[in-house]
Amino acid sequence: MKTIIVYYSLEGSTRKVAERLSEELNADLLELVPVKPIKNNGSKFMAGGGQVMFKKCPKLREYNFNVADYDRVILGTPIWAGCFTPAIRTFLKENELQYKVSAVFTLSGSGKSEGCLKKLKKFCPSILNDANLLDTNNPKNAELNERRIKNFISRVAY
Ligand SMILES: Cc1cc2nc3c(=O)[nH]c(=O)nc-3n(C[C@H](O)[C@H](O)[C@H](O)COP(=O)(O)O)c2cc1C
Known part of the structure; x- marks a missing residue:
């Protein structure tokens, strides 16, 4: 079973989990990076939220991905304005991921x-x-996240 974890992360939480899952599931890892990244400062909510609201598909830095190389894809995304992130939208539009x-x-x-x-x-x-995790930059979330990550791994590891 060849697996790839495809993710986007602005502030590092999703990246941290993606890297952990990649090790535990022996999966390849692909980070999506927009050509024009959202700046990680006070403007991020307006800029990121706006992209989500208008269903923007920001151009991504070139990446190596061939769906035929994999049996399954696991996606990782922060939640922005109640939705998955624009970089993930671009990836889904650019690739025939089907099932x-x-x-x-x-x-x-x-x-x-x-x-x-x-x-x-x-x-x-x-x-x-799915695994519903909380910001890893807040240490208070560590215990709950750990339980949910372990539970997720037990469901997807095969
Ligand atoms: C533009 C933007 C919009 C967000 N919208 C939501 C939201 O609607 N609901 C929520 O619970 N958290 C929201 N957050 C918080 C992030 O989902 C959370 O901090 C997440 O852990 C960030 O992941 P990352 O560190 O991989 O970027 C938002 C953060 C940003 C930057």
Whole structure:
């Protein structure tokens, strides 16, 4: 079973989880990086939220990915304005993933992931497993995240 984890991260939380999962699941890793990144400062909510609202598909830095090389794709995304991130939208539009996306993990401040999952499943109806994680930059979330990550791994490791 050849797996790739495809993710976007602005502030590092999603990257941290993606790297951990890549090791534990022996999966390849692909980070999506927009050509014009959102700046990680006070303007990020307006800039990032605006892209989400207008369903923007920002141009990504060139990446190496051939869907035929993989049996499944796991997506990782922060939740922005109740949705998955614009870089993930671009990736989904650029690739004929069909039924290869089998799982997703989301990172958020609030832990509310239902709306985001619903929107993502419209693109990827094959999603069977998900992990709803909280910002890893807040140490208070460590215990809950650890439980949820372990549970996720137990469901997707095969
Ligand atoms: C533009 C923007 C919009 C966000 N919108 C939400 C949101 O709607 N709900 C939520 O719970 N957290 C929201 N957050 C918080 C992030 O989802 C959270 O901090 C996440 O852990 C960031 O992941 P990252 O470190 O991989 O970038 C938002 C953050 C940004 C920058």
